[in-house]
Amino acid sequence: MSTFDMVAVGVVLAGAFVFIAGLIAILVTAQRRPYGTELAPIKGSPSRGVLWAFTLGLAPWAKESARIHWLAYIRGAIFHIAIFVGAAYLIATPWLAQIPEPLRLVLAVLFGIGALLGLAGFWIRLADPIMRFLSTPDDYFALALTTLFLASAAISAYTIEYLPAFWIISGITLAYAPFGKLRHFIYFFYVRVFLGLTFGRRSVLE
Amino acid sequence: MTSTAVTEQNKMDLAREMLAKLVDRRVLAALEVCVRCGICTESCHYYRSNPKLEHTPYYRAEQVRRVYRQFLDPVGRAFPGWFGAKATADEALSKLAETAFASCTLCHRCTFECPFGVETAEIMRVMRSVATATGYGPEMLIEIAGAAIAKEENADLFREIFLEQVKELEKEVQDSLGSSKAKIPVDQKGARFLYVPLAGAHTIIPQAIIFNVAKESWTLSMFDTANYAVFLGDAEKAKRIAMRIIKEAEALKAQEMIITECGHGYTAMRWEAPKWFGRPLPFRVRNIIEVLDEYIRDGKLQLNPSTNGEPVTYHDSCNLGRKGGLLEEPRRVIKAVVGDFREMTPNRLHSYCCGAGSGLVTAPEWTDIRLEAGKLKSDQIRQTGAKIVVTSCDNCRFQIGELSEHYGLNTEVTSISELTAKALV
CATH class of the missing domain: 1.10.1060 (Fumarate Reductase Iron-sulfur Protein; Chain B, domain 2)
Structure with a gap:
């Protein structure tokens, strides 16, 4: 293992540590906040509501907004799928040599598409005056990090020699995630559960 | 400093x-x-x-x-x-x-x-x-919320006026049903329902007619269901306003509190009040539409839909529908009482707000804003070709009436209870 490789391993492990510590801090902070438990007698089904929130409630055909912004919606969906697969890929990278080459090529294509869609995100954010006005440096930095994460994942899946570079970028991304907008991935689950519980209980989602 | x-x-x-x-x-x-x-x-x-x-x-x-x-x-x-x-x-x-x-x-x-x-x-x-x-x-919302609290503080003073008004309304109910036995009971202990109206005869007379026809055990609340402190986000005042009616229901030992066709009034009492007080309410809370739906299902009302022959469309109140879960009940009742029902598109979960929700209807300085915001709703109504718009919220009703005038829709606005009472055989 070269010095560069060792540095890369150090960076990704340090990033993972910060990420996990940050994740715990976020969860503890969120859980400390009060939660207005619904006490009214039930009319619908909270569990069916939660199921709806993670299935039909996300279906693009059920949303007028997705029909209007179908390109942005599809871009977002594929981009996020690529990131989640990328996270799983990062965990699997110590055994990358054992992953069959055709599968690595498929992953490289997925991550490559994800990276291109990340770049498209810059265009969308900059082209629309309202979004440009509301975007913060954090928005651009987070997008740049995830785009680099996917690009480096694509390259490392295609050429294993670039794996240390992917680890370094992953380490930086992981370390930043709990502090900026990337932490929205944790709250996504909260929001969907609350939505399902509240409106499922009220029988809005039947 | x-x-x-x-x-x-x-x-x-x-x-x-x-x-x-x-x-x-x-x-x-x-x-x-x-x-x-x-x-x-x-x-x-x-x-x-x-x-x-x-x-x-x-x-x-x-x-x-x-x-x-x-x-x-x-x-x-x-x-x-x-x-x-x-x-x-x-x-x-x-x-x-x-x-x-x-x-x-x-x-x-x-x-x-x-x-x-x-x-x-x-x-x-x-x-x-x-x-x-x-x-x-907003000053107007604060004043209205304050007035609701003052009504409880001066309950004895208001009671005399209230009882006189109820007597007048009772005569109208008796005339309408052609029976001197028809009543608007007040302070009836042990009644099954405590019915909570709004300030307006249209939220008392049609419902009283229906309750009398269905031979219901009910009593009329002396308070109205509106709770404008909810719009202010003032939890303490909202609790006080809600508590007036809760105490009344408890004193009368009512099994159920039936809220009139009022979007926020229903959502506040049905879904929010138990959270405010940290306990479930000691009686069931339903909307009058759920009761009408039940009466129709149980065959308690004989209806003739052809009485309401003109094309009718329904506007989902956001509080009642998207936030309150009453999406199908109003439709079942309307289909039973009108001859020509036409849906707006989109509807139910995806229905557009009329533009008057959450207190906007109260302040004159917001008139232009809400009429502009209601343009989409007026376009939806126009597309149905309906002559009558039904809605189950008084704020929506007021707004749609104004939208009809402002955008030249030439439509009448009414409630489900009124249409039901009209369709009674």
Whole structure:
């Protein structure tokens, strides 16, 4: 293992540590906040509501907004799928040599598409005056990090020699995630559960 | 430091304190999850009627989010420029109050159009609370909420007038049914229903006719169901207003509280009040529409839909439908009492707000705003070709009546109870 490789391993492990510590801090902070438990007698089904929130409630055909912004919606969906697969890929990278080459090529294509869609995100954010006005440096930095994460994942899946570079970028991304907008991935689950519980209980989602 | 500066500092401290108290887990998640992707833009009736930055859901929420970052988020406080945290001053607070009260009807439509499900309405509700606590609550809403509390404080004074009015209304019910046995019971202990109306005969006479025909055991509340403190985000006042009726129901040992066709009144009592008091209410709460649906299902009412022969469309009140879960019940009743029912598109969960929700209908200075925001609803109504618009909320009813006049729709607006009473054989 070269010095560069060792540095890369150090960076990704340090990033993972910060990420996990940050994740715990976020969860503890969120859980400390009060939660207005619904006490009214039930009319619908909270569990069916939660199921709806993670299935039909996300279906693009059920949303007028997705029909209007179908390109942005599809871009977002594929981009996020690529990131989640990328996270799983990062965990699997110590055994990358054992992953069959055709599968690595498929992953490289997925991550490559994800990276291109990340770049498209810059265009969308900059082209629309309202979004440009509301975007913060954090928005651009987070997008740049995830785009680099996917690009480096694509390259490392295609050429294993670039794996240390992917680890370094992953380490930086992981370390930043709990502090900026990337932490929205944790709250996504909260929001969907609350939505399902509240409106499922009220029988809005039947 | 001048006294004005001191006052301003006090306001900021209070705003921070309120925000810290009111940002619960649900609101925190709503504040944190938005990625400003812009997909929700057209989901807002304000934006559709007048497309501008201030009318996008994410712009509104972002204004509050930036204050939250400054007040409550340690990372935002450490790097305000990077994360868009915003130092809040008196002027900004006043603007935020205007946004929360006049540019969002808390209709929740954007929540179901957002890929994540951001509850911008919940963020705005918290902002309303902060604004009210810091002295930026709209005067008219404060006065109406205050009047509701005063009515309880002077209950004996109001009782005499109330009983006289009920006698007059009872005569109308008797004339309509051709029976002197028809009654509007008041203070009837042990009645199955305590029926809570609004201030207006149209929320008493048709319902009294129906209850008499169905031979219901009921009694009329001396209070009305409106709770404008809910719109202010003033939890203490909202609790006091709700408690008047709860105490009345408890004293009369009513098994159920039946709320009239009032969107916020129903949602507040049915879904919010148990949370405010930290316990389930000791009686069942239903809306009059659920009772009508039950009567029709049980064959308690003989109806002739041809009495209401003109084309009818239904406007989903956001509180009753999207927030209250009454989406199918009103449709079942309407189909049983009218000959020609036509749906607006979109409807139910995806229905557009009429533009008057959450108190907008009360303040004259918001008339232009709400009429503009209601353009989309008026277009929807026009497309159905309906001559009658039915809605189960008095605020929606008032707004749609004004929209009809403003946009030349030439439609009549009525309630489900009125149509049902008219269809009785």
